[in-house]
Amino acid sequence: MKRKVVAVLMCVTMVGMMLAGCGSSSGSTGEDAKSDSGNESKEEVVLKVFDAHAYGLEQYEEMVQQFEEEHSGVKIEVQHAPNDYDTLLQARVNSGDIPDVFDVEAGTKAQSYYEYAYNWTDDKENTDSFHEDALAGGTDAEGKIMSLPWTYENMGIIYNKDLFAEAGITELPQTMDELEAACEKLDAAGITAFALAGKENWVLSQLVTHFMMDKSLDAKGVVDKIGSGELTFDNMPNFKNVFRFLDLAVKYGPAKPLEVDWEISENMLANNEAAMIHMGDWCQSTLDSFNPDANLGFLPCPVSDKKEDTTLLSSCNWTYIVNKDSENLELAKEYCEFILTSDMGQYWMCDGVGAVPAVKSDKEVQGKLANDAKNYVAEGKTNGWIHTIAPTGYGDAVGPMIQGYISGDLTAEEVTAQMQAFWES
């Protein structure tokens, strides 16, 4: 009898504990929802921030400290997520734990989050401080400003100036023929010309976009025209040259092209083992860590026989969203403005990350590559990014096709047909 009672009691407590566990969590969210006016209450206000990368962490820390000092009683809770940010953010949104401020990649990705986003259109005072073209990347279909831009990111071929000089290349190649000639010269000097990161789907799929670009249409125009069927991969003027480019990269590259990951690629470039890679200026800090003295620069990607076709693709990729249902909306807006526009924010972007901020700024930028790209931007030689506004899953669909071409399993015609099929699906 006694044992039975014990058994029953244990059962009850166990179940009770479990239910209590569930109950308390749901209870607390209810309370959160009620305490709307967090600003006035004396209790500590916690602002939940989700940062989808981990660039310039030290400066970010300083920035957070300053914000907390200026706003007593406010605690900033940052989650940095350099890996799999998308999965993590999605999980948080689905479980109702939406961060007050978070950033995603502009384009197709960002648009899926816009229903949670605060609409900045009427905050002229704030939005005017950004470059107009940068702001355009954060608008929805109706042109409302739903997210704010971070920094300009540029991608193209990054080349090693010392190795080019060693091979006696005095003028940068601008056409496919000149590129081939440059490869031959490098080869003759015993230098590996290319270290294309063939293992990375994202690198390959980004490389391909150079050959899709039509300067008169820019990124959005190209994507629209492919979508409407006016432009196909068969009739794109420069698309076939991507295969010539890949042939060169394989012929004058490492023996096992599909085993080269981004790290090997960047390492070889920085340590004078390879002359060219395809990458963007976001890798500045990694390159510096491999060899701070590397003498590197941007080379707009040759895509045809015409010099004026070369492309450097530039975009404000990361875009910041403020949760419109945030309990501390005003504070969240203030924080978002603080990190993107204030002196401290500019210090983070220019010194910590080494990139050109999207906000109008006179500050000197640390990154060599970013400064290099600045010149091309000034000359109007850059275009936007295609891969971020392409249909979702672009990178993981196109990367394997290009790998198939490199390994010889697919012909150029098959890749072209598959690209078309992907877009139409």
Place this chain on the structure above:
Amino acid sequence: MKRKKLKDFLIFAMFVFPAVAFVLFATDIPFFMNLYYSFFNWNGVSRDMAFVGFDNFIKIFSNDGLFWKSVQFTLKYAVFYVVIVNAIAFVIALVLSKEKKSSSVVRAFYYVPYIISLTAIGLIWKFILGPGFGALYDMTGWEFFDWSWLGTGKLAFIVVVVMTVWQNVGFYMVNYIAGIVTIPKELLEAAQIDGATRFQTVWKITVPLIMPSISICMLTALTFAFKLFDVIMVFTKGGPANATMSVAYNIYQEAFVNGKYGLATAKSLVFVAFVLVVTVIQLRVTKGKEVEA
């Protein structure tokens, strides 16, 4: 009498209910939510979901080459993995089940890879296949070491099989040893006296008597192979050119990269049904062969 029944039930409930509750929250409820989502077109983020009926399932069966390619890969992998890992583990277990001082040390060696974290294993194999094989090629000149192991589809498949077998063989070995040591010594001695060869003793006595171990090992190996995900995620990312795309990785990509949550859940359901059938058949077959000493 009635009281006894009630008491039995309560004791039963006390032990079983907490576990059931946990499984319910962690597995069963999500499973049914999965079922629910599979009828919707949802990007995994939005508040709105569009009901599309069986469209997702139709899409899988009519127009999803990559999914079926990944099914093909997973099946091929499962066959190779289950056979190889069990065969090797069984042989090692036979040798190491003898009571010797050295055998416990050697057992530990085989077990170590099983407890190392996957990230470290990824790094180890990256080293073996990169600088390791490079140095061996320089020394021996054998072409074998110079192949692009991770850059060629067929070779990458072999790498995935070898790596996972190497990693997990210790686990199956322990299971087999546990089975082998329970075999009564008399039976083995009797067989020897009757003039059975070493091979005959293993085949006619050891194997039938450890059938429970075999069926458990087969089952774990099979489910491991079907669920293959982490190794792919850390090591090959499904590449090169989707040659090592496992079903689980394909589902993950569909849900979190391509943003087609509904389609991904439908795929996972199709695969659950498939795995269920295969494991039931497998269990029936091996259970039927179990004997008692």
